[in-house]
Amino acid sequence: xxxxxxxxxxxxxxxxxxxxxxxxxxxxxxxxxxxxxxxxxxxxxxxxxxxxxxxxxxxxxxxxxxxxxxxxxxxxxxxxxxxxxxxxxxxxxxxxxxxxxxxxxxxxxxxxxxxxxxxxxxxxxxxxxxxxxxxxxxxxxxxxxxxxxxxxxxxxxxxxxxxxxxxxxxxxxxxxxxxxxxxxxxxxxxxxxxxxxxxxxxxxxxxxxxxxxxxxxxxxxxxxxxxxxxxxxxxxxxxxxxxxxxxxxxxxxxxxxxxxxxxxxxxxxxxxxxxxxxxxxxxxxxxxxxxxxxxxxxxxxxxxxxxxxxxxxxxxxxxxxxxxxxxxxxxxxxxxxxxxxxxxxxxxxxxxxx
Ligand SMILES: [Zn+2]
Ligand SMILES: [Zn+2]
Numbered sequence: 490x491x492x493x494x495x496x497x498x499x500x501x502x503x504x505x506x507x508x509x510x511x512x513x514x515x516x517x518x519x520x521x522x523x524x525x526x527x528x529x530x531x532x533x534x535x536x537x538x539x540x541x542x543x544x545x546x547x548x549x550x551x552x553x554x555x556x557x558x559x560x561x562x563x564x565x566x567x568x569x570x571x572x573x574x575x576x577x578x579x580x581x582x583x584x585x586x587x588x589x590x591x592x593x594x595x596x597x598x599x600x601x602x603x604x605x606x607x608x609x610x611x612x613x614x615x616x617x618x619x620x621x622x623x624x625x626x627x628x629x630x631x632x633x634x635x636x637x638x639x640x641x642x643x644x645x646x647x648x649x650x651x652x653x654x655x656x657x658x659x660x661x662x663x664x665x666x667x668x669x670x671x672x673x674x675x676x677x678x679x680x681x682x683x684x685x686x687x688x689x690x691x692x693x694x695x696x697x698x699x700x701x702x703x704x705x706x707x708x709x710x711x712x713x714x715x716x717x718x719x720x721x722x723x724x725x726x727x728x729x730x731x732x733x734x735x736x737x738x739x740x741x742x743x744x745x746x747x748x749x750x751x752x753x754x755x756x757x758x759x760x761x762x763x764x765x766x767x768x769x770x771x772x773x774x775x776x777x778x779x780x781x782x783x784x785x786x787x788x789x790x791x792x793x794x795x796x797x798x799x800x801x802x803x804x805x806x807x808x809x810x811x812x813x814x815x816x817x818x819x820x821x822x823x824x825x826x827x828x829x830x831x832x833x834x835x836x837x838x839x840x841x842x843x
Contacts, residue, residue: 493515494514494515495512495513495514495515496512496513496514496515496619496620496621497510497511497512497619497620497820497821498510498511498512498513498556498615498618498619498620498820499556499557499558499618499619499820499823500513500553500554500555500556500557500615500618501539501553501554501555501557502553502554503550503553504539504542504543504544504546504547504550504553505542506540506541506542507540507542507824508539508540508557508823508824508827510820510821510823513556513619515620515621516615516621516622516623517623518567518568518569518623519569520569520570520571520572521569521571521572521625522569522572522623522624522625522626523565523567523568523569523572523575523623523624523625523626523629524565524566524567524568524621524622524623525563525564525565525566525581525583525621525622525623525624525629526563526564526566526620526621526842527558527561527562527563527617527618527619527620527621527622527842528561528562528563528564528580528638528641528642528841528842529561529562529637529638529639529641529642529839529840529841529842530558530560530561530562530616530617530618530642530839530840530842531560531561531642531643531645531646531814531837531838531839531840532560532826532827532830532837532838532839532840533559533560533645533646534671534741534764535559535612535764536557536558536559536611536618536827536830537827537830537831539557540827540830540831541831543766545766549612549613552612552613552614555611555612555613555614555615555616556611556615556616556617556618556619556622557611557616557618558610558611558616558617558618558619558840559585559609559610559611559612559616559617559645560617560642560643560644560645560646561582561583561616561617561622561641561642562580562581562582562583562632562638562639562641562642562644563580563581563582563583563617563622564577564578564579564580564581565577565578565579565580565581565629566621568626572626573626574626575626575629575631579629579631580631580632580638580641581629581630581631581632581641582629582630582632582641582642582644582645582793582797583610583617583622583624583628583629583630584628584629584630584645584793585609585610585611585612585616585628585645586603586606586607586608586609586610586628587606587607587625587627587628588600588601588603588605588606589603589604589605589606591605592604592605592606598790599790601652601787601788601789601790602787602788607625607627607628610622610624610628618820618823618840619820620842630644630793630794630797632797633797633798633800633801635801635804635807636797636800636801636807637811638841639811639814639817639839639841640800640807640810640811642839643672643676643810643813643814643837643839644793644796644797645793646672646673646676646837647676647680647793647796647810648788648789648791648793648796649673649676649762649786649787649788649789650672650673650674650676650677650679650680650762651676651677651680651789651791651795651796652786652788652789652790652791653673653677653737653739653760653762653786653789654677654680654681654684654737654760655789655790655791656760656784656786656789657735657737657758657760657784657786658735658758659681659684659686659735660685660734661684661685661686661687662685662686662687663686663687663733663734663735664686664687664688664689664690664728664733664734664735664754665681665686665687665688665689665690665733665734665735665736665737666690666691666692666724666733666735666736666737666749666752666753667681667689667690667691667692667704667709667736667737667739668692668736668737668738668739668740668745668748668749668752669692669693669738669739669740669741669742669745669763670691670692670693670697670700670701670703670704670712671700671739671740671836672813672836672837673739673762674691674700674704674737674739674740675700675703675704675707675813675836676810676813677737677739677762678691678704678707678708678709679707679708679806679809679810679813682707682708682806683799683803683806687734688710688711688727688728688733689708689709689710689711690709690710690711690712690713690724690727690728690733691704691709691711691712691713692712692713692715692720692724693712693713693714693715694714694715694716695714695716695717696833697714697833699815699833699834699836700833700836701714703812703813703836706809706812707809707812710727711727720748720752721748721751721752724752725752728754731754731755732751732752732753732754732755732757733752733753733754733757734754734757734758735753735757735758735759735760736749736750736752736753736757736758736759736760737760737762738759738760738761738762738763739762739763740763741763741764741765741766742763742765743765743766743767743768743769743770744769746759746761746765746769746771747769747770747771747772749761750771750772750775750776750779750781750783753779753781755779755780755781756779756780756781757779757781757782758781758782758783758784759781759782759783759784760784760786761783761784761785761786762786771783813836813837814836814837814838814839815835815836815837815838816829816835816837816838816839817838817839817840817841818838818839818840818841819840819841819842820840820842823840826838826840
């Protein structure tokens with residue numbers, strides 16, 4: 490660490506639209522922490538909301554200034570005196586926060602609902618949009634040798650996608666609609682293919698050309714462009730008039746929750762993975778009479794270690810997943826990267842370091 494004392498970092502000082510690239514001191518780990526050199530860090534939808542100064546992120550203003558970035562892979566470069574089991578040179582992916590192990594949810598095997606634990610990287614404490622970051626060994630998961638740095642940076646959204654498929658209980662041969670072809674929707678498609686999905690339909694808009702092309706390449710049987718046709722009717726036509734066994738709602742558009750329910754077959758499941766800016770109105774009577782389930786998914790029980798084990802053992806799916814990343818750029822060009830994200834010119838954009 491000798492001579493270099495400062496590093497480049499992307500941060501927010503308040504919710505004013507835009508981002509700042511500043512030279513800040515390299516953080517130093519205490520005895521219980523590790524210092525990581527970031528290798529790759531993905532831009533998430535929530536980072537884009539922060540960039541735009543979205544009012545629903547006001548709650549994070551009291552943690553600012555904060556370095557953004559919660560989807561990142563890194564290499565351990567220094568460990569504190571009390572740290573065991575992890576050494577410099579190890580490549581890792583970093584959980585945004587570590588569960589506490591003590592609260593009701595941790596003790597009942599639902600660690601993703603933990604109410605204690607460490608603070609969240611990239612929101613409450615400094616994250617991975619910087620050359621270095623300090624964290625705890627508990628948040629670090631070793632990366633298998635055949636998983637690239639960039640794929641490592643995709644494991645956080647993969648966790649959301651894998652758990653959406655899992656929480657809906659997708660069975661072999663069932664039909665599936667994925668509404669919203671962003672990174673979560675596309676990663677869910679890859680997981681669903683690996684899990685034996687039947688007829689698979691991905692829905693987007695005419696602005697999603699690039700995304701829908703990728704969906705086809707990943708094995709979607711059909712894509713539907715919702716602003717050109719009646720998407721509910723299109724899904725019914727593709728499912729013998731019934732609707733799909735399972736729908737993953739990954740668009741985050743409140744009005745599309747009802748659409749998702751309308752596309753779902755009787756006794757089917759709608760898994761909601763989007764985060765909504767406001768309440769959504771839903772016809773519950775129709776849902777009840779159709780015996781349909783509405784399931785919220787947020788993190789989940791499919792551990793990142795399992796996702797890494799699957800990708801490591803299945804290079805075919807690892808390669809497909811890499812193709813969700815359309816742009817690799819450098820932190821210095823972050824403003825252009827965020828503009829591409831706002832304009833949907835990229836699918837997943839990842840900052841790579843040195
Ligand atoms: Zn994210
Ligand atoms: Zn806990």
